[in-house]
Amino acid sequence: MRLIRGLNHLEPLRNGCVLTIGNFDGLHLGHQQVIEKLAERGRSLNLPVVAMVFEPQPLEYFLGDHAPSRLTRLREKTIQFARLPIDELLVMPFNRTVADVDAERFIRDILIGKLNIKHLVIGDDFHFGKARRGNFALLQHRGQELGFTVEATHSFEIGGLRVSSTLIRDALGEGDLALAKTLLGRDYSVCGRVAHGDKRGRQLGFPTANLEMLRKNTPLVGVFAVTMTGLDNGEMQGVANLGTRPTVAGGARAVLETHLFNFNRDIYGHYVEVHFKAKLRDEVRFDSLAALKSQIKLDVEAAQAFFAGNSHG
Ligand SMILES: Cc1cc2nc3c(=O)[nH]c(=O)nc-3n(C[C@H](O)[C@H](O)[C@H](O)COP(=O)(O)O)c2cc1C
Ligand SMILES: Nc1ncnc2c1ncn2[C@@H]1O[C@H](COP(=O)(O)OP(=O)(O)O)[C@@H](O)[C@H]1O
DSSP: OEEEESGGGOOOOTTOEEEEESOOTTOOHHHHHHHHHHHHHHHHHTOOEEEEEEESOHHHHHHGGGSOOOSSOHHHHHHHHHTSSOSEEEEEEOSHHHHHSOHHHIIIIIIIIITOEEEEEEOTTOOBSGGGOBOHHHHHHHHHHHTOEEEEOOOOEETTEEOOHHHHHHHHHTTOHHHHHHHHTSOOEEEEEOBOOOSHHHHHTOOOEEEEOOSSOOSOOEEEEEEEESSTTOOEEEEEEEEOOGGGTOOSSOEEEEEETTOOOOOTTOEEEEEEEEEEEOOOOOSSHHHHHHHHHHHHHHHHHHHHHHHTO
16 A cells, blocks of 8 residues: 555556545444445456545544544554555645635546546545535536546444444443444554653553553543554553543643553554553542552453453453
C-alpha cells in the first residue's frame, strides 16, 4: 500500500482506479467488508484499489472539540489499512478550501481529472462539496455521463447490531471490550511512541511505558489487562491505566501507561501497540501514593489472573 498525502503528490491515474471515500474511523468489520468488495472489483477490472480519507475528519473540522472522539488516529488508520487489500491510501487535508469545492468540480477535477475513477463505493448518506450539495444521486447521474459506476455500501450487521464507529465508541465508553472486539474484528488498540513521564512509576515500584493520547479525547478510560506488541520479543502482557491520573493531577489530556510483567528494559522512543483485553476497574483518585501503590499491586494480580484464566480456555 502506498500512502499519498494530498493530491499534489498524486500523478493523475491514466488507467483509472476503483475508489471508496469515507472516514473509516476504526477500520471495523463493516469497513473491512467494503474494502474487500472494492478489492474484488479492482481485481475484476484490473485496476488499482484506492481509499480516500479526509484528515482531519470533516466533523472535526466543523465541530472542533465537540466532534465525537476518535477510535483511530491517522497513523493507526494507516496501519490498519495496510493490512487490507488496497493499493493507495489517499489522505486529503480537510480545510476551508476543500470544504468549499463545489460538488460538480469535485467530480470533474478530482474524481475524474486526477483519479479517473471507473467504480466508486460510498455510503448512501454520503454528502460532499460546498454546502454538502453533492450526494449519491448526483454521482450516479454524472457516472452515467462520464463512464463510472456507483455503488452504495450496505450496513453490515452482527447479531442484529449495525456495525458502526458510533456503536464501537459507545461500547468502549461502557468498558465493553468484548463487544468492541466483535465489531472491530480485533481487540481495540492504541499505537504510539513511548514518551518520558514524571519518573514516578519506578519509585512506586511499577515503571510504566507512557503513550500520550494525541487525539482530543478518548472513548475509553480505566484500568485494563493489556498486551503490547512492537518490541522485538513478541506479545507481552501487562496492566495499563488510560486516563488523566487524578491522583497525581496528571492534566487534561489522557495518557496510556502500561506496566509490563517480568520486564526491565528502557523502551523510550519505541513505537508500540497496546491491545486492550479486559477492563479491570475505573480510574479513581487516591488520597495518597501509598494507597495508589497498593491498588496497582492488586491490579497486577487481577490482570495476571485474567491471563492465567484465558490461557486455559
Ligand atoms: C495499573 C495501574 C493503575 C493505575 N490506576 C490509577 C488510578 O486509579 N488513579 C490514578 O490517578 N492513577 C492511576 N495510575 C497512574 C499512576 O498515577 C502513574 O502510573 C504514576 O503516577 C506514574 O507516572 P509516570 O509514569 O508519569 O511516572 C495507575 C497506573 C497503573 C500502572
Ligand atoms: N516492566 C516495565 N514496564 C514498562 N516500562 C518499563 C518496565 N521496565 C522498565 N521500563 C522502562 O521504564 C520506563 C518507565 O519508568 P517510569 O519511572 O514510569 O518513568 P516515566 O515516568 O518516564 O514513564 C518505560 O518507558 C520503559 O522505558
